[in-house]
Amino acid sequence: MTNRFHTATAAVLVLEDGRVFRGEAYGAVGETVGEAVFSTGMSGYQETLTDPSFHRQVVVMTAPHIGNTGVNDEDGESTRIWVSGYVVRDPALRPSNWRSARTLEDDLREQGVVGISGIDTRALTRHLRESGAMRVGIFSGRALEEGEGGLLARVRATPAMAGSALAAEVSTTEGYLVPAEGERRFSVAALDLGIKANTPRLLAQRGIDVHVLPVGTTFEQIEALDVDGVFFSNGPGDPATADAEADLLRRVLQAGIPFFGICFGNQILGRALGLGTYKLRYGHRGINQPVLDRATGRVEITAQNHGFAVRWPNEELTPIDTEFGRVEVSHVCLNDDVVEGLRLLDRPAFSVQYHPEAAAGPHDSEYLFDRFVELLSTATKDKVS
Structure with a gap:
């Protein structure tokens, strides 16, 4: 089981318009890019993560608490997680459900899905509603050594969703x-x-x-x-x-x-x-x-x-x-x-x-x-x- 009391690893979320959110790494440490979108579901996060329609998208969860029921082996909509990145405000310290087989963060880490937690997802969602869906990157670990200017340039080099055949x-x-x-x-x-x-x-x-x-x-x-x-x-x-x-x-x-x-x-x-x-x-x-x-x-x-x-x-x-x-x-x-x-x-x-x-x-x-x-x-x- 993942211990959420470990020393936090810094992470940043960089939007293509230059806005930056700072938080902690959640899931895998590294870097990812994609289209920033938000999902308003308060439950069903396992189905969301494994929905192939989210391929090449970084999903922002508007519900504040994610991971409370862990992950099981029955509810996946495919055989893998498809989201490019995952953004939550308050990840569960530990899951509590009789069907849970492991923590959500364990699944994200094992499948190499880079995420970020501890940011104001309400502010981020309002920004996306006002400015529209846009490209985004999540960076943690050694990726942060490049500096925000370099990270922003990499986000802007990401292919847009419009025109993409996936x-x-x-x-x-x-x-x-x-x-x-x-x-x-x-x-x-x-x-x-x-x-x-x-x-x-x-x-x-x-x-x-x-x-x-x-x-x-x-x-x-x-x-x-x-x-x-x-x-x-x-x-x-x-x-x-x-x-x-x-x-x-x-x-x-x-x-x-x-x-x-x-x-x-x-x-x-x-x-x-x-x-x-x-x-x-x-x-x-x-x-x-x-x-x-x-x-x-x-x-x-x-x-x-x-x-x-x-x-x-x-x-x-x-x-x-x-x-x-x-x-x-x-x-x-x-x-x-x-x-x-x-x-x-x-x-x-x-x-x-x-x-x-x-x-x-x-x-x-x-x-x-x-x-x-x-x-x-x-x-x-x-x-x-």
């Missing part, structure tokens, strides 16, 4: 099958753009064989699997770089195969329909984001992690015509009116910008997996008739 860096290298639980009802091809473990798990619970496929999969390879539907996962990077994935999705839509996409998959559906995408000022990240289902008037509290969004061509959010028929905005964010979902009216396809597979929660949006099952069922009946 999905291939987090995708599986080989396809694999997550078998249906109980009676097999359908099969689905899931393109892994940074998929979380809970997604195929929830599909499998609904009687679906899930073929998880790597970035670069062709339409012909999907056809050869003879699946009933296609799913595009969440993932990191700029959707404007996902030309191949958008072209693949156009083939899926042309074939009339039922489609469901989340997060990055929602942005790719927008691009496949001819819509643009843009970078949000500071993004949506956390597990308390309110979203309106425009069809039902129901408000869902959702988990989100995205820095880009689909640009709708009219302020009224009225349906538009595309080469695949009419399309509507199905969901919007109640904080800032960002498009949070798309639905095709003439083809079996829909997507949302948030995470219906959220773990540790909330679970308001899990019904979307059932909506996908309904699409699969209807398409199968139509095929038989």
Whole structure:
């Protein structure tokens, strides 16, 4: 177990606009750079750390106490920590939970994740809200010998998130099958753009064989699997770089195969329909984001992690015509009116910008997996008739 009473190692956080925060090293000692983003979740930090969508991002936790429940071997959304760096105010002195197998700092250190603690994360979050997401570096140990001027220059030399194609860096290298639980009802091809473990798990619970496929999969390879539907996962990077994935999705839509996409998959559906995408000022990240289902008037509290969004061509959010028929905005964010979902009216396809597979929660949006099952069922009946 890590002893938080050891002699502190100095660390600094340097933003690309020159602002500096000084604290103590947390996790590995060394240096890291990435995009500074903040997450508002008060729980579920293990799922956040292991979400591939956070690849190349330095995550600032707005909740002050992190690490209280330690780390276990069951709740990870992938096999490793993906964040580039981690920023907390008050790390737990010791974990207290019957499921805990080790401390959070042990995991960060063993996986080489450089972090910082003891800084005013409230001030840092307010700065990011006012100035927007930006590049950042965390430095401790020998890295501090360079001086703040040199560290700032290294931060500014870091590639920006806009224009970055990252999905291939987090995708599986080989396809694999997550078998249906109980009676097999359908099969689905899931393109892994940074998929979380809970997604195929929830599909499998609904009687679906899930073929998880790597970035670069062709339409012909999907056809050869003879699946009933296609799913595009969440993932990191700029959707404007996902030309191949958008072209693949156009083939899926042309074939009339039922489609469901989340997060990055929602942005790719927008691009496949001819819509643009843009970078949000500071993004949506956390597990308390309110979203309106425009069809039902129901408000869902959702988990989100995205820095880009689909640009709708009219302020009224009225349906538009595309080469695949009419399309509507199905969901919007109640904080800032960002498009949070798309639905095709003439083809079996829909997507949302948030995470219906959220773990540790909330679970308001899990019904979307059932909506996908309904699409699969209807398409199968139509095929038989």
